[in-house]
Amino acid sequence: MLDVLERAALKAGKAILEVYNAGPNVEYKDDHSPVTEADERAERIILEELAAAYPDIPVVAEESVAAGHVPDVGGRSFFLVDPLDGTKEFINRRSDFTVNIALIENQIPVAGIVYAPARKIAYTAENRTAAMFDVNDDFEAVNRRPIRCRGESSAPVAVASRLHNTPETEAFLKENAIADCTSVGSSLKFCLVAEGLADVYPRFGRTMEWDTAAGDAILRAAGGRVTLPDGTPLTYGKTSQAHDSDFANPNFVGWGSP
Known part of the structure; x- marks a missing residue:
């Protein structure tokens, strides 16, 4: 395929x-x-x-x-x-x-x-x-x-959206003691974590499933995971959502380390 x-x-x-x-x-x-x-x-x-x-x-x-x-x-x-x-x-x-x-x-x-x-x-x-x-x-x-995600780092690096930063993202970085954050556009954020150039990608803002699925596949295959803020996995094929349109994603975090 x-x-x-x-x-x-x-x-x-x-x-x-x-x-x-x-x-x-x-x-x-x-x-x-x-x-x-x-x-x-x-x-x-x-x-x-x-x-x-x-x-x-x-x-x-x-x-x-x-x-x-x-x-x-x-x-x-x-x-x-x-x-x-x-x-x-x-x-x-x-x-x-x-x-x-x-x-x-x-x-x-x-x-x-x-x-x-x-x-x-x-x-x-x-x-x-x-x-x-x-x-x-x-x-x-x-x-x-x-490519493979790198192991847990004592000085983790985050990647975040250049155009869609939010107060929730800033709060996440502070709560997780992440001082180094690089702004990147598009689904490349997933790929930088998968490649081992960053450790986490927090996204607190609306995305659609087609925005994230390919990058998500690559990050998971590289040993990472993509979860909701409560730790449950992000899933796809979300239709008939009472709170949002079909195929809309909730907030999520892409993690490089297990």
């Missing part, structure tokens, strides 16, 4: 960079979040690749959901797709935007890819193994190597 996810992500990333280099035209969805031609082109590419390889597995994709196309995923395995995570980073010409694709089984992300086209790097997870690779100018994977 991972070869399909990689092919889809790399093709989508190539289309995203074409728009990035030309300068995107920005529109706004009903929830006032930005969307560009890159989001839409990338999602079409990913959906075509997944449909060709796995026609019986439903796909929950950000732009399709925004357009009202939501498959029934009750009791089934399904894909979660964010074709361009970090659209604001993309619009502002920063490099930490990503392509995210994940497979969910039994409410848990078990395979996925996070590809950062402008950084020419990608992270993957499958069969409880996490890896990363570089992407050359021909959009081919090179220098593939395994």
